[in-house]
Amino acid sequence: MRISLPGLWVWAARDVLRRPAEALLAGAAMASLIAVLSAGLLLARGLSCSAETVLEDAPSLVIRRLSPGGWAPVPTRALEQLRGVTGVTRASARIWGVVRWQEASVTILALTPDDAGTGDEQLTAPGPGEAITGPGSGEAITAPGPGEAITGPGSGEAITAPGPVGAITGPGSGEAITAPGPGEAITGPAFALSPGQTISLHGACERSVRVKKVLPASWGLVAHDLILLNSSDARALLGLERDAASDFAVWVFHDTEMDAIRPDLEAALPFPVQITSRRESLGAMMAQLEKASGLLTTLLIPALLALVLLTTAMARIQLGSRRDIGLLKALGWRSGDILRLHLSRALVIGLPALAVGWCLAYGAVFLSGLNWAGALLFGWSGAAPQLTLDPTGVLRILLEVGALVLAPCLAAILLPTLRSATVDAEEWLRGEES
Amino acid sequence: MRKAEGSPEMARWVRVLQQLFGATLLIFLVLTISCAKGNNATTHSGPALALKSLDATGQMQISEQDRCPVCGMQISQHVKFASAIQLDDDSSFYFCGTGCMMKAWLHPEIFLDRDKQSLRRAVAPEYFGGNYIDALSALWVAGSDVVGPMGPALVPLQDEADLETFKVRHGGKITFRLSELDDMKWKEITGKNATMRPGEKMMD
Amino acid sequence: MSAPRGIACRDLHLVRRTPEGREHEILAGASAHFDAGAIALITGAIGAGKTTLLHILSTILRPSSGEVLADGEAVSRYDAAHKDLWRRNAGLAFQSPHFLDELSVIENVMIPLVPVAPSLAEARARALAELERFDITHLAERQLAGLSGGERQRITLSRALVGKPRFLFVDEPTAHQDARGAATIETRLLEARAGGATVIVVSHDPRLGRDGFADRSWILLEGRLERAS
Numbered sequence: 001m002r003i004s005l006p007g008l009w010v011w012a013a014r015d016v017l018r019r020p021a022e023a024l025l026a027g028a029a030m031a032s033l034i035a036v037l038s039a040g041l042l043l044a045r046g047l048s049c050s051a052e053t054v055l056e057d058a059p060s061l062v063i064r065r066l067s068p069g070g071w072a073p074v075p076t077r078a079l080e081q082l083r084g085v086t087g088v089t090r091a092s093a094r095i096w097g098v099v100r101w102q103e104a105s106v107t108i109l110a111l112t113p114d115d116a117g118t119g120d121e122q123l124t125a126p127g128p129g130e131a132i133t134g135p136g137s138g139e140a141i142t143a144p145g146p147g148e149a150i151t152g153p154g155s156g157e158a159i160t161a162p163g164p165v166g167a168i169t170g171p172g173s174g175e176a177i178t179a180p181g182p183g184e185a186i187t188g189p190a191f192a193l194s195p196g197q198t199i200s201l202h203g204a205c206e207r208s209v210r211v212k213k214v215l216p217a218s219w220g221l222v223a224h225d226l227i228l229l230n231s232s233d234a235r236a237l238l239g240l241e242r243d244a245a246s247d248f249a250v251w252v253f254h255d256t257e258m259d260a261i262r263p264d265l266e267a268a269l270p271f272p273v274q275i276t277s278r279r280e281s282l283g284a285m286m287a288q289l290e291k292a293s294g295l296l297t298t299l300l301i302p303a304l305l306a307l308v309l310l311t312t313a314m315a316r317i318q319l320g321s322r323r324d325i326g327l328l329k330a331l332g333w334r335s336g337d338i339l340r341l342h343l344s345r346a347l348v349i350g351l352p353a354l355a356v357g358w359c360l361a362y363g364a365v366f367l368s369g370l371n372w373a374g375a376l377l378f379g380w381s382g383a384a385p386q387l388t389l390d391p392t393g394v395l396r397i398l399l400e401v402g403a404l405v406l407a408p409c410l411a412a413i414l415l416p417t418l419r420s421a422t423v424d425a426e427e428w429l430r431g432e433e434s
Numbered sequence: 435m436r437k438a439e440g441s442p443e444m445a446r447w448v449r450v451l452q453q454l455f456g457a458t459l460l461i462f463l464v465l466t467i468s469c470a471k472g473n474n475a476t477t478h479s480g481p482a483l484a485l486k487s488l489d490a491t492g493q494m495q496i497s498e499q500d501r502c503p504v505c506g507m508q509i510s511q512h513v514k515f516a517s518a519i520q521l522d523d524d525s526s527f528y529f530c531g532t533g534c535m536m537k538a539w540l541h542p543e544i545f546l547d548r549d550k551q552s553l554r555r556a557v558a559p560e561y562f563g564g565n566y567i568d569a570l571s572a573l574w575v576a577g578s579d580v581v582g583p584m585g586p587a588l589v590p591l592q593d594e595a596d597l598e599t600f601k602v603r604h605g606g607k608i609t610f611r612l613s614e615l616d617d618m619k620w621k622e623i624t625g626k627n628a629t630m631r632p633g634e635k636m637m638d
Numbered sequence: 639m640s641a642p643r644g645i646a647c648r649d650l651h652l653v654r655r656t657p658e659g660r661e662h663e664i665l666a667g668a669s670a671h672f673d674a675g676a677i678a679l680i681t682g683a684i685g686a687g688k689t690t691l692l693h694i695l696s697t698i699l700r701p702s703s704g705e706v707l708a709d710g711e712a713v714s715r716y717d718a719a720h721k722d723l724w725r726r727n728a729g730l731a732f733q734s735p736h737f738l739d740e741l742s743v744i745e746n747v748m749i750p751l752v753p754v755a756p757s758l759a760e761a762r763a764r765a766l767a768e769l770e771r772f773d774i775t776h777l778a779e780r781q782l783a784g785l786s787g788g789e790r791q792r793i794t795l796s797r798a799l800v801g802k803p804r805f806l807f808v809d810e811p812t813a814h815q816d817a818r819g820a821a822t823i824e825t826r827l828l829e830a831r832a833g834g835a836t837v838i839v840v841s842h843d844p845r846l847g848r849d850g851f852a853d854r855s856w857i858l859l860e861g862r863l864e865r866a867s
Contacts, residue, residue: 332726
């Protein structure tokens with residue numbers, strides 16, 4: 001038994017090229033379906049993966065002060081009471097908030113600890129719940145989320161407070177960044193600013209700061225759309241008193257303490273608070289992601305069905321009449337040869353479509369300056385943050401999507417072929433006689 | 435003529451059979467010896483020590499390859515309850531949780547292939563802060579709502595004040611010290627025999 | 639005892655039901671042996687069942703009873719898959735030839751080689767050589783539509799011979815051919831015979847009956863094969 005797959009493959013390719021328009025249509029339909037599906041899932045995966053990396057060092061709990069009108073600043077002296085609660089391994093006050101810049105809301109964060117009383121203060125950025133919601137759209141920032149240390153992808157190392165000299169170390173690279181002095185700013189990559197430019201921020205007052213440095217995209221999701229300021233500037237813009245901060249971040253050792261410690265924390269503070277745990281904000285974020293990717297998958301089911309229909313129609317055309325198959329049989333082709341021919345035809349279209357679809361999806365999510373997938377699916381705007389990804393996760397998604405789209409198409413081609421491939425050579429004569 | 439042809443043929447077959455038999459015997463011997471060696475390796479040299487022992491301040495230095503000698507779990511996956519026993523020769527065993535450490539402390543001859551006299555000290559991460567404390571000076575709580583890597587956790591606490599807070603937050607039926615622990619106490623706490631490896635069925 | 643090489647048929651019967659519902663026996667116990675390395679010519683009146691006999695001998699059609707043997711193997715009893723495989727040894731050139739209209743002439747000739755040739759390039763080279771032997775190289779890239787009956791007949795013969803078959807079944811090879819074309823086709827069939835093939839030709843062309851083209855001639859008469867020479 002001699003099988004010459006290469007010969008059959010070339011033959012199949014020529015068959016496909018005999019109807020270039022149809023082949024192109026099927027290929028484009030398959031590629032775009034794979035691209036959209038993969039892009040959505042890759043984006044969700046990238047976000048959750050990035051968030052997990054970030055969350056490794058995120059505070060266990062974030063405490064905000066409630067006032068009749070909404071949120072109120074917290075007094076930094078209350079840190080002492082928090083640190084006195086059994087189970088609190090670390091507590092810090094954070095200065096951050098939303099101000100206006102060129103008609104848009106931006107998040108600012110103080111990067112210099114000016115509070116001598118809290119020397120071990122950890123500088124932390126607003127939580128992933130906010131950062132995830134969209135670079136550029138500052139809306140979700142108003143929701144309380146747990147903060148976390150600014151971490152670079154992979155390193156998981158928090159930027160620790162710069163101490164009196166005010167120098168911080170960048171993630172991974174070990175690149176040192178000096179905290180901005182008064183009148184200076186370090187901006188996230190989302191704003192497309194360059195060092196030396198002056199930006200005018202509007203909050204409780206108006207303040208112009210000079211861009212000292214732009215953080216590279218590798219700083220990840222959290223620093224993506226942040227403007228880092230000196231605490232004096234930040235306090236002025238946010239209208240905070242000298243001994244006030246935006247909220248408190250608290251760390252505990254065991255995750256089980258995140259819920260158990262709440263009553264004691266509430267009791268320790270002399271004002272009403274709202275406490276959000278890392279688990280809660282992660283859950284909220286995951287629910288949002290799941291909703292988006294679930295919606296995407298549901299929307300694509302009709303598209304997949306249409307593709308299967310198209311493939312079936314194409315297969316039927318390409319199969320030819322029973323008489324044609326009878327002729328092939330009479331000339332020494334076996335059922336297996338006919339099956340292989342059709343499989344090859346399908347793969348000649350399907351494999352390039354798969355490759356194109358994957359590349360488009362990967363490029364849309366991870367390569368382009370603007371995150372197209374994020375813009376389309378989640379309504380993001382501005383430059384995309386660099387997402388952290390685990391290669392195995394990406395591979396799994398690509399394979400899953402490939403199988404999801406390719407398998408029904410192959411089945412649509414092979415099932416009618418299986419029936420026809422067993423046509424007897426005698427069929428040829430029937431055609432001849434009729 | 436036929437006989438003259440037949441005998442060398444026969445002799446050849448006999449030789450082939452002899453060789454086959456010899457080869458089979460050799461393979462069998464090699465396999466038997468290697469199996470026996472494998473068994474010896476596990477019974478005589480004992481379970482593996484931690485790659486890096488406790489440091490001078492009693493901190494665990496967990497490596498990726500460290501495995502719990504009692505249950506076989508990877509220590510680095512369970513750092514929050516990971517505990518250690520240090521031997522007289524300064525080497526240490528690391529455990530995935532406090533329960534495994536206690537079983538080894540009670541029966542080092544079973545789980546560590548060492549006698550009790552060779553154990554110098556045990557350390558465990560104190561519940562609220564994660565600082566390693568001496569397991570003998572710690573206050574231990576069983577029957578709380580805290581879950582460790584092997585189910586309901588035996589929780590080490592630093593002092594009476596922590597114990598009070600812990601009980602308010604997580605409950606806890608039994609409080610004890612490691613020095614009070616014996617087989618009967620263990621059975622009272624966990625309902626199991628201290629000599630059983632995880633997954634083993636009780637014989638009685 | 640080795641089986642005689644070539645094609646043999648034993649007591650072939652074929653019964654067909656006419657549209658009126660009567661049973662009509664086309665073959666009524668046809669038996670013969672066609673030697674390897676020889677040309678057998680089967681003649682008979684129009685409607686005698688010559689073409690049907692050829693279809694049965696080439697295993698395309700199943701007889702009502704009786705069997706066909708190839709080199710002693712009862713190929714008529716093979717299942718469909720084995721018949722398909724066996725047919726790789728056979729070259730079929732039937733009347734009113736059927737082609738795949740989407741393909742060019744040369745691609746149609748290549749069809750038997752596609753599943754077996756080591757590469758498509760080699761299949762193409764062999765198909766081109768075969769077309770050349772029939773003086774129709776100029777048709778290679780043409781489509782089938784618009785070709786004359788004589789040209790189609792030669793293409794069919796190229797397709798039958800391209801796989802160097804051990805058994806060749808040819809129906810009216812010289813129909814629509816002028817004297818020169820008929821002579822070319824005769825030469826090709828004689829070459830196949832020289833190569834050891836069993837060649838069975840069905841024809842009522844008197845040109846093939848003369849000058850010793852066939853090694854043996856048979857007449858299909860009332861559903862039976864009778865030796866004519």
